[in-house]
Amino acid sequence: xxxxxxxxxxxxxxxxxxxxxxxxxxxxxxxxxxxxxxxxxxxxxxxxxxxxxxxxxxxxxxxxxxxxxxxxxxxxx
Amino acid sequence: xxxxxxxxxxxxxxxxxxxxxxxxxxxxxxxxxxxxxxxxxxxxxxxxxxxxxxxxxxxxxxxxxxxxxxxxxxxxxxxxxxxxxxxxxxxxxxxxxxxxxxxxxxxxxxxxxxxxxxxxxxxxxxxxxxxxxxxxxxxxxxxxxxxxxxxxxxxxxxxxxxxxxxxxxxxx
Numbered sequence: 473x474x475x476x477x478x479x480x481x482x483x484x485x486x487x488x489x490x491x492x493x494x495x496x497x498x499x500x501x502x503x504x505x506x507x508x509x510x511x512x513x514x515x516x517x518x519x520x521x522x523x524x525x526x527x528x529x530x531x532x533x534x535x536x537x538x539x540x541x542x543x544x545x546x547x548x549x
Numbered sequence: 550x551x552x553x554x555x556x557x558x559x560x561x562x563x564x565x566x567x568x569x570x571x572x573x574x575x576x577x578x579x580x581x582x583x584x585x586x587x588x589x590x591x592x593x594x595x596x597x598x599x600x601x602x603x604x605x606x607x608x609x610x611x612x613x614x615x616x617x618x619x620x621x622x623x624x625x626x627x628x629x630x631x632x633x634x635x636x637x638x639x640x641x642x643x644x645x646x647x648x649x650x651x652x653x654x655x656x657x658x659x660x661x662x663x664x665x666x667x668x669x670x671x672x673x674x675x676x677x678x679x680x681x682x683x684x685x686x687x688x689x690x691x692x693x694x695x696x697x698x699x700x701x702x703x704x705x706x707x708x709x710x711x712x713x714x715x716x717x718x719x720x721x
Contacts, residue, residue: 477709479690487717488685494663495670495686498596500587500603507579508604509572509611 564620567611579607582624583696586631588683592671593635595642602638605632625699635649656696669719680705 475482560581566574583603590602609630617626670681683689683698691709695702 477691477713478706479692489711491666491685491716492688494659494666495682496688497660497663498591498667498686500582500584500687503580504583504587504603505600507576507607509608534568 560623561620564614564617564623565613568614568617568620575611578623582627582697583607584689585694586627588687588689589628589631589679590635591686592675592678592682593632594638596667598638598642602634603631607632609634614681622699624697626706628698657691666716666720669716671708672719673712673715676708677715680708681712681716 476485497525560578563574563578567578586603586606587599590599590606595601606627610627613630617623668680670685672678673681680694680700683694684691688699691705692702694700695705698705700708
């Protein structure tokens with residue numbers, strides 16, 4: 473094996489250099505993007521739900537709000 | 550080795566500090582191992598999803614860091630998490646880089662060549678694919694690959710040698 477493949481030392485191998493140039497566009501940027509541990513800003517729990525689950529959640533929320541509002545309205549009268 | 554990388558002997562200390570809740574220590578581990586995780590994940594999934602999965606790997610590592618008993622084994626442990634998460638992601642999605650990327654519809658010969666080579670690397674057996682990604686995409690040396698993944702230098706040499714031979718055969 474050429475040293476160039478192992479540690480880029482020695483005479484450069486033109487074929488390996490071609491592969492490096494072509495594939496280098498997919499490399500991790502340096503420095504890497506900031507680490508997001510999920511403890512800070514991020515998508516809300518609701519946003520991470522699937523669409524059907526989101527609708528069920530909203531329906532349950534509405535079902536709990538309507539009776540409460542109705543009861544409060546009656547109480548005020 | 551990039552300037553942000555601490556010396557290899559610092560890894561166990563950083564891991565122990567991170568296990569005690571030192572977020573800065575974990576941030577340094579992230580800086581050092583992000584390239585390795587990126588290469589391992591890119592070897593398996595669509596590149597448009599890679600950044601999200603890389604973050605997910607480190608979130609998982611942070612959650613489970615207390616389970617790691619041997620701090621010096623952090624690299625291999627993290628690599629295993631990366632492989633697992635990428636494989637799990639792969640089950641839910643289809644790799645479509647070459648078929649759907651906008652570059653594929655352009656006349657940009659360099660970009661098309663890059664996608665063709667990426668596709669050829671991904672078609673290699675797992676060990677070769679991963680090691681070649683770390684060497685040819687992420688620009689790591691053989692010694693760095695061994696140091697970070699926990700593989701022996703001899704294994705990395707074999708993977709590079711056989712992987713490159715197979716890749717050349719696929720590209721001719």
